[in-house]
Amino acid sequence: MDRRLKNKLAECLNRPVLWNYPLAGHTTFGVGGPAAALAVVETHAELASFLGIVEQEGLAWRVLGGGSNVLVRDEGFDGVAVLLDGVFSHHSFGLTDGGVTVEAGAAVRFPKLLAMCVKQGYAGLEFSAGIPGTVGGAVVMNAGAWGAAIADVLTSVDIMGPLGQERIEAANLQPQYRRMVIPVPQPYVVVSAILSLQHENPADIHNRCDSYLQQRRLRQPKAAGSAGSVFKNPEGDSAGRLIEASGLKGLKIGSAEVSNLHANVIINRGGASALDILRLMERIQQKVAADSGIYLDPEVHIL
Ligand SMILES: Cc1cc2nc3c(=O)[nH]c(=O)nc-3n(C[C@H](O)[C@H](O)[C@H](O)COP(=O)(O)OP(=O)(O)OC[C@H]3O[C@@H](n4cnc5c(N)ncnc54)[C@H](O)[C@@H]3O)c2cc1C
Incomplete structure (x- = not known):
């Protein structure tokens, strides 16, 4: 430059x-x-x-x-x-007849938003307990778990591109598995989102989050050194099951390792390079394809 x-x-x-x-x-x-x-x-x-x-x-x-x-x-x-950062880290809550409207800037931490909603008795985001990242990232990825996703509670998304800012209503979004298709020319920045949540007893919401978190602790390694699921689940199957069935749990290249807890998670054991992780991903794709005929598509975005 x-x-x-x-x-x-x-x-x-x-x-x-x-x-x-x-x-x-x-x-x-x-x-x-x-x-x-x-x-x-x-x-x-x-x-x-x-x-x-x-x-x-x-x-x-x-x-x-x-x-x-x-x-x-x-x-x-x-x-x-x-x-x-700045205005993109702001959020606000508004009460409506039927529930609660949350306007959240793209930089708002998704776990922080969940914690605030739980405390105030606003239900609908419990699925996200344990999902790190920001509201913007969650929209772009259509982050979800346990059969629910952010698309289920979105009212609209504000985006900004070279031609200016625009509000896209939920009806015009095309949520897909770990991907949100926003019908505007790429590239764009998600600047904020409006979510629609329901009133509920905070203790009940808290208990649901807790139960999801407990299940996660049993099945998934911690956030540090991983990016959650590396591959998307193929239609009707699970990437983790396929990787495990190929006997790849624990496989290591350099300091990158296929988690023994969840085969669809790669862990940086300390000092891994991106190349270690990319090579491990490639090895997984090759072995799973050879064993099952299924080519695993990365969920992780590679820069
Ligand atoms: C331990 C762990 C557990 C996880 N569990 C889950 C899970 O259960 N379910 C799930 O769906 N995901 C899960 N993930 C993956 C990840 O947390 C989610 O995809 C999350 O929503 C990504 O948000 P982020 O802000 O970190 O996005 P980033 O990783 O920073 O970005 C992801 C993509 O979105 C783009 N992007 C981000 N923000 C914007 C913006 N404002 N405008 C335009 N583009 C943008 C980036 O350029 C990139 O292409 C997990 C990850 C970890 C580490």
Whole structure:
């Protein structure tokens, strides 16, 4: 990136742009190289200016939420990694006739939002107990568990692209398994979401979350050093079952290991490289395909 472009980017943002910034610490896998730049965007106006510049200059960029579903390559990302903060970290609750409306900025931590909802007796997000990340990441991934997903409680999503900001009503979203199709030209930034929840006794909501968390503890390793499920479940089957059936639990490449607790989780045992993880993913795909004829599709987004 030349100095002219660096200056242009720096001028449109309040917070200093960080050049050649290591991204590993911004992902739960904890691996990967630097981004050419890390930009923290705090207002809609800043975001609009930023998107105008990257569009005009043909610069690659990518929003990072909680980094709990991304794998950054060792060579890093030759573009601008964008972190949302400021107004995008705000939330508000509004009471309606039938329930509660939650307006949450994309940078709001999903677990924090759940905790606030539980405390106030707002039901509907219990499925997310134990899912890390942000509201923006949850929308993009259509995060879900136990047969429920964020799409079930979405009223609308606000996105911003190079052409401006737009509200997409839930009826026009096309939620898919671990993917939300938002019918606007790519790329875009999810800036906020409106969720519709119900009143319920906080103790009952709390108990449901607890039960989900207990089941998770039995089946899944901790968040640090993993990105949850690495592969999507193929239609009518489970990636974890297929990987286990191929005898791959515990398989290790470098410091990356197929979890013994949940075969669809890869753990960075400490000091793994992104290449270790990518090689392990490839080995899993090859063995499972050879054994079952099913090619596993990554759920993790690779940068
Ligand atoms: C221990 C553990 C357990 C998990 N369990 C589950 C589970 O049960 N169910 C489940 O669905 N997932 C699970 N995950 C995966 C992950 O937590 C979810 O996919 C989560 O919703 C990702 O949110 P994030 O903010 O971390 O997104 P990131 O990982 O930061 O990003 C994911 C993708 O979304 C894009 N993105 C993020 N924010 C925005 C935005 N505002 N605008 C545009 N694009 C954006 C990124 O560029 C990237 O492509 C788990 C992960 C871990 C580590």
